Amino acid sequence: MASAGSDPAAQAAFLARNAAEALPAGGLEDRLREARDQGRPLRVKLGLDPTAPDIHLGHTVVLQKLREFQDLGHRVVLIVGDYTARVGDPSGRSDTRPVLSAEEIEANAHTYERQAHRVLDADPERYELRFNGEWLDMPMEQLFRLARTTTVAQLLDREDFARRYAQGTPISILELLYPLMQGYDSVAVRADVELGGTDQTFNLLLGRDIQRHHGQPEQSVLTMPILPGIDGAEKMSKTKGNQIGITEAPEEMFGKTMRLPDEAMAVWFELLAIPAPAPDVAARDRKRELARAIITRFHGAEAAAAAQAGFDRVFVAHEVPEEIEEAQVAAQDGTVHVPAALAEAFGISRSEGRRLVAQGGVKVGGEVLGPDDLDLAAARLDGAVVQLGRRRFRRLRVPG
């Protein structure tokens, strides 16, 4: 990884190299210099919305940036928005968010923290975890003070609110309050810097206003671009099903990365802070390197090499994988009805199983089944590897 040296200007440039925006101009450098002169680490804040239970690569873009701050000796303050989650961040939403129960929030926050540690340094000197319920459960008087800092016009200026207002979609007062609460988090933890995705720009900047109103120096804001999902187009998100979760198996990570459209590769290298190979390396090999680097980060180099070997085995050499999940299927009078067996083993419907057989999408022990192979001898299937399409495998067990 590139080194930033100890010069504040160089550090700021390093930290901002793959960021979307660093606001205000020169702000980050000033904060870095200040910290060096005072001999203290910066307090770098990131707010987590505990609505999403699992962290995926998209989240790690920001986490990775936090890690860079840590590696430069600064202190990360992770804020679990247990209280704000009861409101729901309206950013990028066209309608009101569903409200989570306290139990869900608790469970999500826990998962989140555990997974965040795969990227962050958990050294207590460099890491601090807070729940914003700690200070947001505030007296009315304090809320009044907070509410005075911002005008409705300011809030309605924000694109998503503006759009909803124009469309006549309801905006609750609670939602208007959300950015204020997030801003107050910065006051509560005395943030020097706050990170977030570009969709957070408004909230992050509002935090500056709120800090100023509370007599604090204003935080510097660093926003990271949004990582596209494995479809290469839309924002990575679990709901869109285009995510790579950081706890996913290495083979899954490899396969999914290889599915990434070529055009999206450059963005991934940049945002994930993975050194890109020379441009004259073949696209195929650049992508393999990307996949290996991602797996190395979360599972280690050995797992990465194994994942690639497994991938080559199945998709390049067209052999069956080394480890195959087993599935038990029922036989009747020594005969197995294939559509039913496929339905059981792969969790598809029988009709779909029948269709796949008819289309030549099912192999048993490497041999393609024909349209008439709807019933097979149990002996032939027991212990045999069944392949559905190109990448679904099961080893069947047929109890006698």
Added chain:
RNA sequence: GGAGGGAUGUCCGAGUGGUUAAAGGAGACGGGCUGUAAACCCGUUGGCUCUGCCUACGCAGGUUCGAAUCCUGCUCCCUCCA
């Protein structure tokens, strides 16, 4: 408070009494070619005890030999007026 428009399969969207499991498109899946990329070609795309049966066009009833299509009530959404 008043007037009007709409709700169809994963999504978009045709269809206004009779092969309509429902046109077309998107997506997804399978096959071919590949690098599980792109592009391109072919096919499939509700379920099942599968030459048949069941379920399905917002919900509940009704008319009819027969309804997504007609009638009644209900729910939800949208537009305009106040």
